Amino acid sequence: MIASRLKHHLEAQGLPFGTVRHPYTATASECAEAAHVPGDHLAKSVLIHMEEGPFLAVIPSNQKVDLHKLQSMIDRRLGLAPEIELDQVFDDCDPGAAPCVGAAYMVPTVIDDSLRGLDKVWFEAGDHKTLVEMKGSDFDTLMKDAKHGSFCTMH
Template identity: 70%
Template sequence: MTISARLEHHLSDLGLHYSMIPHPYAATAAEVAEAAHVPGDHLAKSVLIHMEEGPMLAVVPSNQQVDLTALQSLMQKRLGLAPETEMKEVFNDCDLGAAPPVGEAYDVPTIVDDSLSGLDKIWFEGGDHTTLIEMRGRDFDKMMKDAEHGSFCCLH
């Protein structure tokens, strides 16, 4: 049960309280929600977006997907999903597919879907496929206060 060093340092710097929740190995966000017994709409997942200026992190509930058309319209930029190689490069202290939704810890601009704001509790990947971070929704909102916010997800 571990979390990425950069994430741990970032949370410590912000003074936010969190818990590490172990769960059986799960590769996809839907499997994580099921394995950890958490609601999919309260599990934040990271989607790395590729733009000409560099990567950007889009954060949506695990039971949703990024609507690239809506996000492109919101950002007024051409964008697409980042390749795995870029994901490995940006989140080099995390297992592939287990990146935390905290772009600030990785110097990556972040946009958070509005549906993740104002929740009572929220969970997210901590850098491996067997540990979730659990925190109060208001602490997550505080951590994401400098991120952009908008509505850009849809059911998949």
């Protein structure tokens, strides 16, 4: 099932997308495996806490956010957002299944450069059983307002 705010935003953008159902998974790496998609093409979201409010960092599922790199890129003190903040921002999603499209939730977004220019990209739809699938060029268009940078490291 696609979260209602995400679905509305995707339809408003007029970009083609599909969905991929998969068995329930708790983590992004399990999700990539269950859905048979490459981990470096599965975009996962990490909510970052900042004094001015939260923002979304979007990285490949087989990577983790390097808070030092991100902090110097944003030039602010950062930390991972607590679970409660995540639930408040993504109130139409299952806990831990936040989509990477911050614009649908009025959350500023920064995306890692490694997710640009891919042939296909997948991301959480808002539950733990559905992925949104898009052509990479459409994903790049969808994320055009996000800041870009290089701020992740391998697990």
